[in-house]
Amino acid sequence: MEYDVVIVGAGPAGLSAAIRLKQLAAEGGNEVSVCVLEKGSEVGAHILSGAVMDPVAMNELFPDWQALGAPLHTEVTEDRFLFLTESKAYRTPDWMLPACFRNHGNYVISLGNVVRWLGQRAEALGVEIFPGFAAAEVLYNDDGSVKGVATGDMGVDRAGRQTADFQAGMELHAKYTLFAEGARGHLGKQLTRKFDLDRGRDPQTYAIGIKELWEIDPARHQPGLVIHTAGWP
Ligand SMILES: Cc1cc2nc3c(=O)[nH]c(=O)nc-3n(C[C@H](O)[C@H](O)[C@H](O)COP(=O)(O)OP(=O)(O)OC[C@H]3O[C@@H](n4cnc5c(N)ncnc54)[C@H](O)[C@@H]3O)c2cc1C
Structure with missing residues (x-):
């Protein structure tokens, strides 16, 4: 499948990027095809975090978020x-x-509810969201640039055998692929290694919450x- 932009991950980063791309294209009178892959069974299914949210980014993305019914209710x-x-x-x-x-x-918010709402706004703007599909592999062009991603096979048992529900993974190609997997995304780690993205940068630090x-x-x-x-x- 061919898109202008493929985004991996329907968290706050991936969805707001998808929304902003559609907004910018509409402002310029252009068309841009954007698709978002989300490995959770639905948007928000893998979003556990969130307690207190600074609305600064929401103000920029949707200045009228209150009228649009964003789930930021408790100041x-x-x-x-x-x-x-x-x-x-x-x-x-x-x-x-x-x-x-x-x-x-x-x-005070539920980030799961915020991303579910962002997902609805993105779809209303024409973004295609595919929940239940994990990007499993980065695809490269001959010149070494990123060509897109491939989703994993579905319907495979623990031993790696194909079950009756087997469905082969698909390739999504794009002019731009945006990785918004969150902290420690496994494709992000591969890209960091391949393109030496952490050279001269502070190492990332993690804690368990x-x-x-x-x-x-x-x-x-x-x-x-x-x-x-x-x-x-
Ligand atoms: C316990 C906890 C509490 C927190 N509390 C707060 C708080 O109170 N206030 C605050 O502002 N921030 C808080 N944060 C931080 C906040 O959750 C993150 O900054 C924010 O979620 C990052 O957004 P993101 O879109 O980059 O990544 P994420 O929210 O991690 O979203 C990434 C999405 O990508 C999907 N994904 C990952 N890999 C793939 C793949 N290969 N294929 C398809 N989909 C994929 C995941 O399923 C997920 O839906 C908290 C974090 C934690 C862990």
Whole structure:
């Protein structure tokens, strides 16, 4: 399949790029064909993160996002930074908090819902989104430039045998291929090696994050309150 632009990954980066390309083409009176591959079964299925969002990029992409119904409903009303001991909490005065702990003007969101909404906006602009398809391989032109990607075969069992549902992967070719796989994408790692993209750059650093969702007594729910903690346990 031939496109002007193929984008790998329907996260916030891939979808906003797809939307912006369509907007720019429309402003210039041009046509651009854009397709987005997403390995999750649906847009948002692999997006677990997100708690507080700075709306700066949303303001640029859709200045009328509120009228369009973007799922940014809860504005941050208060930040608290607590140092915990086993039985007590000590609050740090607000003036001592560094900027990253001050969320005034930001929104409490579900990033899964935000990308689902971005996916709908992208489709409304004519972007083709293929959920359930992982880009498995980078394809190259004879001159070494990126030609596109190939999706993996579907319907293969654990031993690598073809099942009754077998469907061979397909090739997507494009003038531009944009890799928006998120942190540590496996194609991104190959491209970094092949094109020496990290030469002279700081190495990337990673940490493991754990997300918990807590169900609390609704009477104690204060919409827009962000609590940061350190210390115990
Ligand atoms: C636990 C946690 C909490 C966070 N909390 C916040 C927060 O409160 N506020 C904030 O601003 N940021 C937060 N972040 C950071 C935020 O999630 C990321 O900055 C953001 O998601 C990056 O967007 P992205 O589009 O680059 O990548 P991602 O969101 O990772 O999206 C990449 C997409 O590409 C798909 N994909 C990957 N490889 C392929 C492939 N080969 N083929 C097809 N599809 C593929 C994935 O399934 C995914 O849907 C948090 C991150 C984590 C891990």
